[in-house]
């Protein structure tokens with residue numbers, strides 16, 4: 001993986017969110033209007049050509065705020081927990 005990937009200077013410039021109001025990707029909370037805002041941001045992500053590197057970056061840097069790679073903060077927390085459980089199961093199976 002290149003250092004450009006980690007600094008975000010390469011893929012971020014190609015993100016579909018570059019044409020949107022940045023505030024859209026940072027809903028406050030996860031109920032009511034904030035939930036609708038998050039869904040609107042995720043709809044942009046679904047059309048984004050760099051959704052995969054974006055999600056990888058958000059997971060690897062443990063970005064806690066905003067919508068990245070089509071996921072919310074709480075969804076990324078779940079992904080981290082699932083990955084941790086899978087790692088434990090894998091280690092246990094190999095022991």
Ligand code: SF4
Pocket residue numbers: 012014015016017018025044045046048049050051052054055067068069070
């Ligand atoms: S996946 Fe979403 S947050 Fe990431 S660069 Fe694309 S539009 Fe922006």
